[in-house]
Amino acid sequence: MKPTAVEELIESNLEDAQATVTHARDEHDEDHLAATVVSPAFEGLPLVQQHQKVYDSLGEHMTTDIHALELSTYTPAEYDDLEAEG
Template sequence: MLPSVLRRARPVSTSAALVRPLAHHAPMMDPDPSRPVEKAIKTKLTNSLKPQHLEVQNESHMHAVPAGSESHFRVLVVSSQFEGLPLIKRHRLVNEALKHELSSCVHALSIQAKTPEQWESNPTLAKSPPCMGGSKGDHTVEEKLKAGGE
């Protein structure tokens, strides 16, 4: 098993993943008040990176977690603060803004960090990588959950 630090947040680049258009997503929507982690993510990224476009998607339902969980997220952040920065430094800015959530309740965070120019030329969001810690497609998840509780 990988150490939790390696399993936690895996940045994804558009070149390494499938992309799909975002025509059906509404940017900067108010989060559901019953979703405190999602709300914290949106607030912290908005305050720290002043994004021109921000999307936060809770993908926990796609994983072997209890209903209503807030543990797996995908974020798209479009910010002028990313201009001139390599991808790794952009991801570090996002991780720094969300360090509390990443050290406590968020198991996986897929990040797409674009400059406004990059977003304008390619308004797509990369598909999240598969979860290595028990996705719904993992038929051994019951065994893993039992082993974790023993």
């Protein structure tokens, strides 16, 4: 599955999400992806639940089209802080 298609799925199924999806580093398999997702839907949720929201947004694609997904999830405030540090 192409990274842009994964971005579109996440952004259309997760509240106000902004997703950046690439092929995972050091992987030759196109089904191994890495995603950074920023959404206010993550406010107050533990990391496991944040990741579950992303998986839910991808639905059956997680078992049929995507072999592995490395996730980084942030609330907008967390991402702004990260950008300010960088």
